[in-house]
Amino acid sequence: YRPADPRYRFLFNSYYEAVGPRHARPRRGLLTRPTIDEVVAYRRRIDDALSSLLAGDVPRPALELVELGIQHEQQHQELLLTDLLHLFAQNPLRPVYRAAGADEAVAPSVADPPAWVDYGGGLAEVGHDGTGFAFDCETPRHRVALAPYALASRPVTNGEWSEFVADGGYREPRLWLADGWARVQAEGWQAPLYWDRRDGEWLQMTLAGELAVDLQAPVSQVSYFEADAFARWRGARLPTEHEWEVAARAQSIEGNLASTGHLRPRPAVHDAQAPLRQLYGDVWEWTASAFAPYPGFRVAEGAVGEYNGKFMCGQYVLRGGSCATPEGHLRATYRNFFYPHQRWQFSGVRLARDR
Template identity: 60%
Template sequence: MTVALLAERFRSTRALTVALAAPLGDADATVQSMPDASPAKWHLAHTSWFFETFVLRDHRRGYRPFDPAYAYLFNSYYEAEGQRQPRHARGLLTRPTLADIQAYRAHVDGALAAALPDLPDAALALVALGIQHEQQHQELLLTDILHLFAQNPLRPALWPSVPARHAPAPPPLRWIAGRAGVVEIGHAGPGFAFDCETPRHQVLLVPHALADRPVTNGAWQDFIADGGYADARLWLSDGWAWVRANAIAAPLYWQRDGSDWLRFGLDGIGPVDPAVPVAHVSFYEADAFARWAGVRLPTEAEWESAAEGLDPASGNQLDRAGPVSPTAAAPGDGLRQMFGDVWEWTGSAYRPYPGFRPAAGAVGEYNGKFMSGQAVLRGGSCATPRGHVRASYRNFFYPHQRWQFTGVRLAKDL
């Protein structure tokens, strides 16, 4: 990638983050709704801290930090960078103000734009990583705002709702046979990839098939009506304990309205569209639904093997600031909605590939140290910036987490 192209991607990425947060006031941007989520103000600052710390501080001679205190406030989890504000207490940072953080972003943007033409290749690679990092935070920014606004009895909308366009009920799931035998997965060759996507390696796939589209809200309503959340036989032990401890009876952001279901989104309250992919379900729920349906979740190798050759920039993904939500599958043959709409839980644990080595330095903490107790998701969502994902992309969350746009694609053995 040329320096000019890198500079343009940096500019456009930074501008989109600002646009996504533009409707927020200082109070909106300061509050933290749960330990897993971060305030919008913190996202805006942390992504700037990343560029300031790993690029400008380390590779721009004479650079002086915007505010030395920000190194403590906006470090996320990099042990090599020292102490930091506890994650669960990020919402206590009433100062610096949102205006202060906007000034910080402008300072970093200007300094990095001026530095780019003279940066060494190692620093340019960190700029590319920082862009990808900020794209991840763009999705987190939206899902964290959604979770925050869902706690408000007024159910505020980040953006005005658009007229609902309910699609007709989709036809029954069709099954698409996957490749069997020894295949290769993982990233290799040119183009950006995170270290956890490497090295490329061989895996053995048994004969199997994937559903042609994700599970819909309508199918999930059938699961609820059939007592799926009350049948211990469908649930993993930890999942059943989670359901009972938290009184889980529907996807996150669903609520009853008489005999109907409503859902809360970034555009406020609206009816649940039965044709749209179900979102905001945990791994536990995804696994229970698959058992109820008499099938299973795909492995990440099955998913990636099927996705190779498909366009990862296609589908319903994030292009601009505005209403964000999953959409119904368009008519067609073959695998649909593999990219965008909802992240798809797999049955695979997030573990290192054979021969994995984390990157050197502090950025080596980015992925490798989280390879424990989490499950892999694939494919991106409606809140994932277009161009960010690829067939080898590995997202990961703990089994109980569901504030992201997480959904389900089924698989079965043949």
């Protein structure tokens, strides 16, 4: 195999020191070449080469690298959509990526009131058990002690968030962590990222263009700082990632994922069989847990060791996937992570409280 273009090693190296130098990250958004056609041709070349390779007798370590690459690409399938939404939101023409279907305009008049689902706590095993694929940050499996707790039966809705806005939540410093309040003041936060108030109505930029905020759908595009402030305003808190994981193990992995084609959070559908609605899909749910190594975590050798471990500083864990997450990508043990001020992902809130 010969590289399509030796310069691509420099251009497409995202952050791997072991691979070598790279194009400066702050300047990536200024690139206009290679063209889309050239990128598609490059992708086809790689796909053909991999298909040829995998048709033969491939050593297990190589297969594991291919699987890691596929999982990594699935992550970027979601990031392509969230980046596209962010780009379109900067355009005053409010472009449409995919128009909403006629059936998507109809929503329940009132969302089910949130209920609390109790969990007994105690010692619990968390982390991946080694069956099937997992990223290294999901391991090793270990035991944690949990106090009795409760989780809200559904995520916080846009309607509930609008009450927080109307009550002056973005103007009350006592609700905010110090770093979060500094962001509110410096960046002028007044509502979730893509909300805009016009003629007495809240509008929201989506991949279907600018639409009226669906008050029954889960709030999205909020930061950890906002999620934490909202929870404090409601007299609750954010769940820890282990509380979330223990609760999630009892539920099937299904929901409003990218495969539904909606590409935006949808109102909850009542399901008597699922005590926690919208646990998977719709919005990633912020937790109170810092993205840190599990006890006994070991960084892998080589470039793949840079995949997660070196980012375990100053970021928070999100769980559950979103409306832009590819189907089949999620697990109860899956740990997403972002910095606490970042808000361009489909990130939302499920409340927790002590029992």
